[in-house]
Amino acid sequence: MSTSGRTGDGNASAASDVAAVLGESAFVRVLTRADGDCLAAAGLLAHALREQGVPYQVRVARFGATSEASAESDDTIVTVGLDCAADATLESDATPASVTAFDAANELEASPDVTLALAGVIAGGHPPGAGESAHLLESGGFEQRPGVGIPTDDLADGLAHTTLAHADYSGDAGAVQATLAELGLPAELDESAHRKIASEFALATIDAPQANARAADAVERALRPHETPAGPFATLEGYADVLDSVARERPGTGVALALGHEARDPALAAWRDHAQAAHAALAEGTTGRYDGLFVLRTEDAPVETVARLLRDFRSPEPIALVVGDGVAAAAASEDCGVGATMSDAAGATEGTGGGTARRGYAEFDTDTKEFLGAFREARR
Incomplete structure (x- = not known):
């Protein structure tokens, strides 16, 4: 695959375009964001590549990551939920990445796993069967x-x-x-x-x-x-929960799960560990309220999951920010450029970060008070 067409402008590729890129590739590197929807999408693409006999590599990363592909590389680069230079990009906000990946796999005449795809849809915060995932729910025969x-x-x-x-x-x-x-x-x-x-x-x-x-x-x-009698977990919603947790807690196990390997038990163990840490942080973390921003400070917690739960169940403000030891995550209830704010705050604290209109993640090399100050300054 020629690298001349690679861009990092965040423009999403249609399912047919993704399929066309994969169909002419000799080796594919998939860089996927660490969440359940993107992990499911990466698994669906990998399944399709396996059926086509195309070797591949899957790597999980956070916002702010780069593809690390050399300009001279002939490998095909596919990114999922990340804004990096790539031959094909699957976005995951307006349309779940798992829907695009499922449709791309069908374009390649593969046999994508509809249970995995719908779990990805739910993990991305979308109702199963709503919008562009309607055909997935109809084809699966799941009982609610x-x-x-x-x-x-x-x-x-x-x-x-x-x-x-x-x-x-x-x-x-x-x-x-x-x-x-x-x-x-x-x-x-x-x-x-x-x-x-x-x-x-x-x-x-x-x-x-x-x-x-x-x-x-x-x-x-x-x-x-929705029950999943033939799936690895009892319900689609539970499957989605495990995917999202394991993507952040133990990415290697998450990739194995999405690829269909025997990873149910270690995935459940990671899910339990992740949940206990997240819920403990919500119960015990120190909070502070600012204009439009609710902050929770914690020493050791899965900040992205805590930020989502803080926004949805505790925060009286539209933006929830969780700051830990060298890491931070934000979640907003409306589009407000959180990702750009997080990127600016990370840049001001010798770190890296990014995100979307409603989500952000950063790693930084200062104390939590300085990062919080940088985040608040970046919002002005």
Whole structure:
């Protein structure tokens, strides 16, 4: 593949264009953003390349990463969710990257995994079957039921470790088990029992003392899940949760999972570790409120997941910023150039960063107070 057409202007490639690039490649390097949608997309592309007999490499990176491709390289570069010089770029905001990857795989006459694609759609914050993912849900035959979307059949485990929402008992399986015991659930859960569980979980999320006005809408993505009898996890929503968590917690395991290798158990272990750290940070972190900005300081936490949960369930302001030890992430409830702000703040603190209109990530080499000051200055 010639490198003459590579650009880093963020212009997304259509599925047919992605397929055309892959179809004439001898070796493909896929650089994907560390989140569930982009990871699913990378897995779908890799599956298609494998069926075509084309060797490939998948690497997971954060905002601010570069493709690290030499100008003389003949390898094909595909980026997913990242603005780097590439032969093809899959964006993941307006249209889930997993939808584009699924359609590109179909263009190559491969057999893409619709369960993986829909899990990616949900991980990206999009309702399954809405908009451009409608054909995926129609082709999959998934049944929707009452309840909460978790990846395992163990309710206490699932409700305690889901990162689709945050309740006061999140991260504490023992506390969840005690709550479930009070519901008087039957041994075999029927629709009535699932509705009772969903109601309890929604109330625990919305009625928490620090819950914000967005919590009632945000918790909806965890409710009325789609069952996946042939999938690696119990529901599409649970699958999405694991993909998003493992992409950030243990990227190597995440790639193995998206490629279809036997990685269910290590992925679940990473999901639990990730959730416990995220929920603990929300419960214990130091917060501060500024004009339009709500900040949480923490020493050691998955800042991107914490920023999303902080925005959706705790922040009274439209922008949530989480600052840790040398890392930070921001999430906004509306388009406000968060990625550009994060890039500017990282540049002012000897770091790297970037993002989208609503999401941002940075790594920096100063103390947290200095980075916070740089972020606030960049917003002006």
